[in-house]
Amino acid sequence: xxxxxxxxxxxxxxxxxxxxxxxxxxxxxxxxxxxxxxxxxxxxxxxxxxxxxxxxxxxxxxxxxxxxxxxxxxxxxxxxxxxxxxxxxxxxxxxxxxxxxxxxxxxxxxxxxxxxxxxxxxxxxxxxxxxxxxxxxxxxxxxxxxxxxxxxxxxxxxxxxxxxxxxxxxxxxxxxxxxxxxxxxxxxxxxxxxxxxxxxxxxxxxxxxxxxxxxxxxxxxxxxxxxxxxxxxxxxxxxxxxxxxxxxxxxxxxxxxxxxxxxxxxxxxxxxxxxxxxxxxxxxxxxxxxxxxxxxxxxxxxxxxxxxxxxxxxxxxxxxxxxxxxxxxxxxxxxxxxxxxxxxxxxxxxxxxxxxxxxxxxxxxxxxxxxxxxxxxxxxxxxxxxxxxxxxxxxxxxxxxxxxxxxxxxxxxxxxxxxxxxxxxxxxxxxxxxxxxxxxxxxxxxxxxxxxxxxxxxxxxxxxxxxxxxxxxxxxxxxxxxxxxxxxxxxxxxxxxxxxxxxxxxxxxxxxxxxxxxxxxxxxxxxxxxxxxxxxxxxxxxxxxxxxxxxxxxxxxxxxxxxxxxxxxxxxxxxxxxxxxxxxxxxxxxxxxxxxxxxxxxxxxxxxxxxxxxxxxxxxxxxxx
Ligand SMILES: *Cc1c(COP(=O)(O)O)cnc(C)c1O
Numbered sequence: 001x002x003x004x005x006x007x008x009x010x011x012x013x014x015x016x017x018x019x020x021x022x023x024x025x026x027x028x029x030x031x032x033x034x035x036x037x038x039x040x041x042x043x044x045x046x047x048x049x050x051x052x053x054x055x056x057x058x059x060x061x062x063x064x065x066x067x068x069x070x071x072x073x074x075x076x077x078x079x080x081x082x083x084x085x086x087x088x089x090x091x092x093x094x095x096x097x098x099x100x101x102x103x104x105x106x107x108x109x110x111x112x113x114x115x116x117x118x119x120x121x122x123x124x125x126x127x128x129x130x131x132x133x134x135x136x137x138x139x140x141x142x143x144x145x146x147x148x149x150x151x152x153x154x155x156x157x158x159x160x161x162x163x164x165x166x167x168x169x170x171x172x173x174x175x176x177x178x179x180x181x182x183x184x185x186x187x188x189x190x191x192x193x194x195x196x197x198x199x200x201x202x203x204x205x206x207x208x209x210x211x212x213x214x215x216x217x218x219x220x221x222x223x224x225x226x227x228x229x230x231x232x233x234x235x236x237x238x239x240x241x242x243x244x245x246x247x248x249x250x251x252x253x254x255x256x257x258x259x260x261x262x263x264x265x266x267x268x269x270x271x272x273x274x275x276x277x278x279x280x281x282x283x284x285x286x287x288x289x290x291x292x293x294x295x296x297x298x299x300x301x302x303x304x305x306x307x308x309x310x311x312x313x314x315x316x317x318x319x320x321x322x323x324x325x326x327x328x329x330x331x332x333x334x335x336x337x338x339x340x341x342x343x344x345x346x347x348x349x350x351x352x353x354x355x356x357x358x359x360x361x362x363x364x365x366x367x368x369x370x371x372x373x374x375x376x377x378x379x380x381x382x383x384x385x386x387x388x389x390x391x392x393x394x395x396x397x398x399x400x401x402x403x404x405x406x407x408x409x410x411x412x413x414x415x416x417x418x419x420x421x422x423x424x425x426x427x428x429x430x431x432x433x434x435x436x437x438x439x440x441x442x443x444x445x446x447x448x449x450x451x452x453x454x455x456x457x458x459x460x461x462x463x464x465x466x467x468x469x470x471x472x473x474x475x476x477x478x479x480x481x482x483x484x485x486x487x488x489x490x491x492x493x494x495x496x497x498x499x500x501x502x503x504x505x506x507x508x509x510x511x512x513x514x515x516x517x518x519x520x521x522x523x524x525x526x527x528x529x530x531x532x533x534x535x536x537x538x539x540x541x542x543x544x545x546x547x548x549x550x551x552x553x554x555x556x557x558x559x560x561x562x563x564x565x566x567x568x569x570x571x572x573x574x575x576x577x578x579x580x581x582x583x584x585x586x587x588x589x590x591x592x593x594x595x596x597x598x599x600x601x602x603x604x605x606x607x608x609x610x611x612x613x614x615x616x617x618x619x620x621x622x623x624x625x
Contacts, residue, residue: 012099022369024339025288125606133608142609145601146616153620162625164190171624201563202541205379205555209416209479214467218418221459221466228458231449239458242465249468250409250423253385254377256400262432263425264450265411265461269378270304271452272408272424277308277343279406279426279435280372284342286434296336297345298328299548300352302376305345314342326353326505330361337365343372343405348397349380352546352553353504354487354511356384360396363403372405372431378422379555380509381409386480387509394508405431414479416471416558417464420457482561483510490554493568498575500527504551514571515551522582527575530596535574537594541567545595547603 132138165186198207209215230239247263255261266272277295284290294315297305309316319332333344344366346357359375366373375397377384388394398404409415410422426432439447471479491507494514502517516527533543533552543552554560554567581590592600602610 011095012102022337022339022341025290025370122606126608129606129608142612145609146613149613149616150620153617158620158625169625197540197542198559200540201559202539203559204541204543204553205413205557206542207559208413208557210557210559214416214470215418217470218463218467222418222463223459225458225462228462229455230458230461231455236458239461242461246411246421246461246465246468247423247425250381250411250415251425254381254398254400254407254409254425256398258399258427260428261399261425262429263423264432264435265464266422266424266451267420267453267456267460268412268422269302269376269408269410270307272378272410272422273302273304273374273376274308274311275424275435275451276374276406276408276426277305277314277345278312279431280343280374281312281314281434283372283431283434290340290342292340293342294338294340295343295345296333296341298347298350298357300326300328300350300355301345301347302351302378305376315340321355326350326355328357328362330358330365333362334365337369337371341369341371343374345374345376347376347379348384349509349511350376350505351379351511352551353513354379354507354509354553354555355505356380356395356397356508358395359398359401359404363401365403366405367403373403375404375407378408378410379413379511381407381423382411382414382416382476383480383483383510386477387484390477390481390484392484392508399425399427411464411468414483414557415464415467416479417467418460420460421464479558479561483556483558486510486560486562486564487512487554487556489564490556490567493564494571497568498572500575500579501529501532501571504549510556511553512556513546513551513553515549522579525582525587527578527582528592528596528600530594530599531592532571532574532578534594534596535577536570539570539574541570545599547599550599550603 129138133142197203198210201210225236225239228236228239230236230243233240243265246265251261251263264275266275280295281293284293292315294317295305295309296317296319298321299318300321306316308314317336319329319336321327322329328346337344344362346359346362348356348359350357359373362373377397380397384394384397398407405427407425408422409425411417412419412421415421424435426435435450437447437449487507487510490512491503494501494503494512499520500517500522502515504513504515505511514529514532516529518526529550529552530545533545536543536552541554543554545552560567591597602613
């Protein structure tokens with residue numbers, strides 16, 4: 001017979017191993033049955049022999065003696081020693097918690113190791129920073145950086161907002177209301193200048209269509225429903241038509257022939273992603289009794305995933321990209337699956353490098369392990385389906401792939417609608433049902449919403465529908481062709497004529513991601529791509545700055561169709577200028593500015609102080625000018 005010590009050790013081993021096994025998720029729903037069976041067996045077959053720790057506990061629990069005496073005297077039915085039972089239970093609970101803590105430590109080590117040394121050092125420096133951040137020297141240094149940062153934001157952005165309406169500020173309500181015409185004049189004078197910036201077609205992403213006629217038409221459609229609220233279907237039944245058609249039209253692009261695909265409209269990509277993740281969390285809680293959900297995403301996944309997991313209390317396991325292709329590392333995904341996994345998250349394409357993850361491989365894994373698979377098509381959802389039909393080399397990415405359980409597609413990006421709408425789709429209505437919020441006992445009446453919002457703007461839905469039905473299949477095809485070609489021409493131009501730069505991640509989609517080429521150096525140095533990005537912004541281009549690895553990207557939109565030569569010419573000018581600087585000026589004498597300085601500084605810092613700068617940024621954006 002085993003002693004308690006041996007028994008505990010054995011139990012610990014079994015729990016550590018079994019909890020890693022995916023198989024455990026099938027056992028778990030029956031755990032209560034096992035527990036009851038165990039208790040019954042325990043009560044009717046005598047107790048376990050006691051070993052280590054038992055005597056100590058007996059001393060500690062001597063107060064139970066009187067309780068026990070009472071039981072023994074007055075309870076002829078319970079013919080066992082209640083004191084001993086409680087002590088056994090205490091031992092078991094202790095062992096259980098020990099097992100839990102140990103598996104946590106084990107999991108933590110297991111996750112840290114593959115993330116590599118760089119990640120580990122960042123992690124350690126962050127702990128160190130947390131420990132010393134209250135020291136005056138550190139505080140002074142951080143404050144100094146903050147002050148510099150605030151000054152930069154002030155000069156670059158806030159100063160431009162401060163001059164509006166002759167510099168007059170409204171920090172309290174104006175006593176008598178302003179003239180409507182005055183307000184409109186203020187706004188018109190602002191937007192006239194602001195529209196010039198993006199109308200030149202030099203902004204990466206941001207404006208996806210931007211033709212005046214299209215915008216005016218969408219505004220008109222919005223106007224018709226500007227006061228409507230789809231929560232009140234009794235007043236605006238026409239909303240039902242628009243909303244259900246937006247969902248069906250979107251689904252028809254990606255359903256892979258599965259009629260069961262369904263979905264709903266949301267306020268944007270982030271909400272679609274939060275809802276898809278919530279749906280999987282709740283679906284698997286019901287189906288497999290998973291109460292400590294985990295999901296797996298690539299480091300290239302959109303930040304909305306991290307936000308969703310923070311909000312929904314889901315443990316997010318990040319896996320790296322494959323080094324050359326920048327796709328999610330599928331092998332790492334398999335290793336990360338546990339009994340608590342509810343969802344694998346993939347992108348088609350990813351935001352940073354515009355890479356389409358290997359959805360078919362992931363789908364096979366997801367269906368084998370019976371976990372969900374989300375395809376983030378927020379960016380590409382209204383380009384890839386058309387590009388595929390046009391014959392571009394696009395791997396399978398939609399519900400036609402076995403294992404895909406949900407997708408998100410932004411109508412407010414390449415659907416060419418105004419900002420504030422997106423669509424989330426599910427393989428069948430069981431997943432969608434897990435997304436809903438239901439509250440039948442509210443004193444305010446039966447309450448249910450399909451999405452996060454309560455009241456919503458019907459105008460947003462109306463203009464989205466208007467955009468989709470007026471652009472039509474031919475329109476979307478035409479735009480997709482122009483956009484894909486533009487991206488490919490730009491990528492080829494860089495490859496052929498700018499050896500110091502490198503397009504990373506290929507161009508399967510409409511994103512051109514550019515980094516310094518480590519194999520073609522100037523005086524032994526790799527070109528600083530953020531400096532090139534800064535030089536481009538002096539020429540009016542607004543490219544996205546990326547990190548890990550350092551790069552910038554141009555997300556091609558309708559605005560860029562026909563502007564590839566302009567982009568290539570100006571990029572070459574910036575590169576030549578940068579090369580000249582690198583040849584002539586010693587690295588020590590070269591001061592970094594703008595984004596190059598910000599990302600240069602941040603890459604050498606642990607996350608803690610960078611977070612403080614990001615908080616500062618948010619404060620600056622909302623505090624008084
Ligand atoms: C834009 C984007 C999102 C998030 O969408 P928002 O509309 O900004 O909330 C998610 N994933 C990808 C790949 C995106 O490009």
